[in-house]
Amino acid sequence: MPSLTKKTWKILNKDLKKPLIERVLEGRKLENISVSLDDLHDPFLLKDCQKAVERIQEAIKKKERVMIYGDYDVDGITSANLLYQVLRSLGAEVSVRLPHRVNDGYGLNEKFIKECQNLKVALIITVDCGVSNKPEIEQANTAGIDVIITDHHSPPPELPNALAILNPKQEDCEYPNKEIVGVGVAFKFAQALFKTFEKPSDEVYQYLDLVALGTVADCAQIVGENRVFVKCGLDRLKNTINPGLRSLMQASKVDTNNLSTYTLGFILSPRLNAAGRLEDPLFAFNLLNGQLQNSAFLDKINVKRQELVRTFLKEAEELLGEVKTSQKILIVGSDQWHVGVIGLIAGRLCEKYNRPAIAITKLGDQYVGSARSIGEFNVIETLRKFDDLFTHYGGHKGAAGFSVPLCNVKNLTQGLEKEAKKALKGVKLTAKIQIDTEILPQEITWENLEALEKLEPFGLGNPQPRFLLRNVKISDLRLLGKEKTHLGFGLDLENQPLRAIAFRFGEHYRKLREHRSLDLVFSLEKNTWKGNTNMQAKIEDIAVKR
Template identity: 35%
Template sequence: MRWTLKPKPPKEKIEALKSVLSIDDVVATLLLQRGIETFEDAKKFFRPSLDELHDPFLMKDMDKAVTRIEKAIANNENILVYGDYDVDGTTSVALMSTYLKSKYPLVHTYIPNRYDEGYGVSYKGINFALENDFTLIIALDCGVKAIEKVAHAKSLGIDFIICDHHRPGNEIPDAVAVLDPKQEDCNYPYKELCGCGVGFKLIQALASKDGQTVDDLTQYLDLVATAIGADIVPIDGENRVLAYFGLMVINSSPRPGIKAILDQVEKTVLTITDVVFTVAPRINAAGRMKHGNYAVTLLSEEEEDKAKQYAAEIDEYNLDRRETDKRITEEALKQIEEQKEQERFTTVVYDKDWHKGVIGIVASRLIETYYRPTLVFTRSGEYLAASARSVRGFDVYNAIEACSEHVEQFGGHKYAAGLTLKEENYEAFKQAFEAVVDKTIDRALLTPEIKIDYKINLDEISPKFYRILKQFAPYGPNNMTPVFMSDNLIDTGYGKCVGADKTHLRITVKQPDLSSNSFVGIGFSMGDKLDVISSGNPFSAVYSVDENEWKGNISLQFKLRDIK
């Protein structure tokens, strides 16, 4: 691990913020690192308000989208709500369809099959619309690159409204409306909405025409918060507001489908991290192992008993997904070991029998072992399909784009992308991708980095300090959990390996001469560091501060990231 201590903000800024907010150096520094420099900034950060959400009509084409939907309702047209099969797509479809159905009955949903249609808008989906007399398709979390398919639909008399958040290509589809804040000529003030967030802006605009405000739409925010967490978009600006209020809905009055999932995991209060690691994988499992329709059905269900039944089915898919991704990860690691004849700057693996639904997870797992931009390929019909994942600081989307002569289709983000290519182009692509990464990647990025917010003494960590830290949530990109570093730590003699297989580390540390406080620290998969802390020599640790509840007692503990 590379430890990088973030630079301290200018002293005058720290002093000014301390004075206006009556806080200490540590909190002032943490806030300034997050771009919070004034009392007004801090008020928005600590007390998010739905009033801060932007006018949806600031988004390019929003007026056209609303007009077309109103026309469809007035003319009794059939409306097809179409979305991708991942969490962002299925939550988007559940949000849009349940909202529209609350005011109009002729609404149907469509999720493409991951295996025979692939990602995004498909010809099969358009044919379904044609055969069933749908004249308007609202595409969510996809569509901004579907030039030919949207043109084909138009030639058949089917209009498209696209709600997407992926980077557009050089050409924009000829749809009635394209809602995507990442379009260069879109002046919407916030660019980092997820697909479900763009869908929410559309229902916000539609509701405003009925005299409703955003306060009348809070019931949909559990879906938006789930998508924000799962899609790993920045949790700042508008996303922070949507996630904050969405978590309130999840923890107080979630829709029956989400409540049925929460009942399975027996959590009392969920954070955005819990949403990412407990709710999202179950929703995703439907599209990975069976069909995304199952997720939409669960998230749209209004009866609790039925929702419990659907959630139980999806939980089974999730168990299957876990077993499958574990097996494939082991096979991929073995393949990499066999290929290690030379130093490579990428990891590219392929097996025709790997399950397409889990290759994205496998790519992420491989990065945990071999920290390289990674692609995992499998066969998908007549093509090979891959999921790409990247290391922090490297744009894998741009790297794939530089190899596009070998690629049939690709799309995605800086850190996660997907592509298809012909099998005969696999080796050429693999070599081109390696060459591009070799030429463009900063070698330092090939070692995992821990960014440290503040070097702190143990006596600065108190229950009051932690109460303030908790208000920094929800955490995510651009507002990560604060990470601290402390030097001259000594284990008090209670350090040991814990867990069923003794792979985790539990320590109790003090900082002699500097603090009388002692803290317990837990380091998952850090059992190999036991020798470092039990030698009797002082050591340094990087960690976040957490709460531990045991037999009704709550105490502060460290969640260890690394030890040296």
Template identity: 35%
Template sequence: MRWTLKPKPEAEKVASLKKALQVDDVVTTLLLQRGIDNYEAAKTFFRPSLNDLHDPFLMKDMDKAVKRVESALLQNENILVFGDYDVDGTSSVALMSSYLKTKTDSVATYIPDRYDEGYGISYKGIDFAHDNEFSLIIALDCGVKAIDKVAYAKEKGIDFIICDHHRPGNELPNAIAVLDPKREDCEYPYKELCGCGVGFKLIQALASKDGRNVEDLVTYLDLVATAIGADIVPITGENRVLAYFGMQVINANPRPGIQAIINQVKKEELTITDVVFIVAPRINAAGRMKHGNYAVTLLTETDTFLAEQYAEEIENFNSDRREADKRITEEALQLIEEQDEQERFTTVVYQETWHKGVIGIVASRLIETYYRPTLVFTKSGDKLAASARSVSGFDVYNALEACAEHIDQFGGHKYAAGLTLKEENYEAFKQAFEDEVSKTIDKSLLIPEVKVDMKIDLSEVNDKLWRIIKQFAPFGPGNMTPIFMTDYLKDTGYGKCVGEDDKHLRVTVTQTGKEKLVCIGFGLGDKLDVVSNRKFFKAVYSIDENHWQGNVSLQLKLRDIKA
């Protein structure tokens, strides 16, 4: 791994903030690195408040959206809530439909079939709306580029309200309202909401017309926090407030569907990281293995007994997903090993039987072994479909754009994309992609990077620092878990490999001989020789706590170690 130490903030800024907050250099530095440079900003960061949420009517077209929904409610029109099949999409649909059902019975939901209809608004969905006399579709987490489909709906007498967070194209769909903070003409102060976040702003605006405020909507925030975590959007600004209060709901009084998932994994208090790795994959598994409708049914169910049954069903999908992803990853690794020995800058593999719902996960798994831009292909109808994943710092979308002559269709963003092409173009594309990446990638990006906040002494790791760091949560892009570096560490003689196949490293370290801290290094079992025989070594780590037999103690979670 490459260890990159973040630049130190200016000494005057450290001194000024330290004096204002009465905290030590470590905490002051961590705050300044996160753009928090005065008392008020620190107060907002450490004490999130629902009052910090912006007025939803600052979003372009919000007044038009509210007016159209109010008119539909008044006329008792049939409203179809439409969303993507991933966590953000299904959470958004659950949020909007749950809220509207408190106003009318004339609401239904629609999630496109991942395999039959693909991503986003579909003609099939619009035909369904027309056949069942829906006159308004509210689309969430999709639609900002669906110009032809919105026009098609208009011909059939169906209006659209779009709640999206993806970057629009040069032209917007001819919808009643396009709510998207990334619109160039939208002056909404916070640009990084997820699709469910945009949906929440719409229900906030609707509720305000009934004289209700945001405190009355807190019960919906378990869905918003789940979508924020799963969609990997920055946990800064408004997202931080929504995630903070959403996590409180998840841990105190979540909706039956989320509670049913938590009951299955038997975890007491969840962090947003748990939401990302425990709750989100289960919700996602429905759309990957069967249909996103199962996720919406679970997330909107109010009966505890039924929610438990739905969660069990989704747990089975998740087990199938895990088995498929493990098997396909093993097959893909075997294929890569069998390929020629020349140095490659990309990984591109194809097997026609691989499950389309897990190829994105498999691409991410392959990057864990071969750290380079990766594409995993499978057969989809008469074409090949692929999921692309990238390494930190490299724009895979641009690389695909450069190979567009071999591709039928592609879309996505810097680190993740999807594409389809004709089977006869596969080999030419594979070579073109390799050529493009080898030409444009900075070779240092092919070594995984760990960004280190600051270098500290082991004596500075104590309960007080840990108590403050816990208040930095929820963590995520824009506010990652602090990573520290300490050198001249020494094992006290108890270092050993632990876990299945001795994969992990457990070591008790000291720096001066006075302090001792237990460290756990997941996946670092092969580095036992670095710490053996009391050799000096340096480490990058986060601070964590270990719960064992009712006792709680500080421990270091090692990210990497070097002699």
């Protein structure tokens, strides 16, 4: 019985004799679901952390000028803002630079090093970048400027000759959390600094809202220490001391009593990211530093970003045509696409077709690509096999970016297709939905919903629990949304009525009208409307009974 999304269903726990919550925990192999700040790791486990702290002490003592260099995405912006505030609070003379996506590209560049030299900067600190910038750091060394790298991207075989490199992915680093993102590394550095300067620990915890934002925005696994970051960060966000975040939540009409990873990932992050995608990331950085008028501007350019993604994604689908099972990687491009949204196009294609996807566009005399991948294909390791073709590249196993001369595009495309065929030979690339357990109608209760909420925050690695309900009869089927792309309907359950919402299932309206008995995959959630809170099923897939 094929599902409407054509995805394969995998049920983690089929033992219906145990209570619902026990089945979920057992299926996920979870024992301890509590979250505590005591679970944070010692920051000095990061290789070179002590050396970096001592260099900051020296810079403050000598009143040297320090420059932070970040990235244009939310992880880079929050990293830079966090470290900027921390260093200022410790008395450092510190400034910030963020690269312009179109004019500067990713990572350190020669122009920035020369600027630092002219400004008599003694110390550069990179956040969310730097580990792939060996030539630029050599240039800084020649100019007599020390460099501390804080980064989380996969290190190249040959590391830059920096004063200190804080990156848990580098060899011989004992830090347990290898999946920490850029703002997480910046926070651990801040923790080490506050400990050394004998500041109260609670003072550094005030920045956890920024850490949560960057962690979710960079699609990190919400497990282990990352789960602590996000859970405690959401708690801080409710009463944040950051006026920019307060302004952004107000402009976005966020209910601070119902904050979640959805708030971070789908409401706040896209607006902050829009600055670096289409304009200048400093608009977002300055908002977090108190320029509150930027909230409305970010909201406006985010709408423009959404329009561009819709248009370019449609073009990408048309260029690809029918995707065949023999295609192990999708590579598509247009000279007309804006470089700021090609990562989103690659991500949507990867998600839809469950295979690596690369979107490419022209930028000056180079072609710029953004890659997104699946678990079975390490995209950064694959790109390293074509090191000599790139002007620049970097990333990690699930996402990467690169610049390549026009003359090398054909060789790169052919090489990537060959590598994907080899790596994914025998791998079924049909998309999968992981279902925690089958659920019985009598188990759909407020008590169980509230118990499930203790598993929050949800996200990658810890998704919202999904359930399978078999042989359901539906009623009051309606098309919803301005474009009639969504569905709403009622579930006819014996114990209580339950409404369901099915986003992007509008095309199946006629089929569902003819078949009222269905198998449904969904998550349970609270839906508050006009002061009334009800339980709701958020549909993720449907199988029609024949």
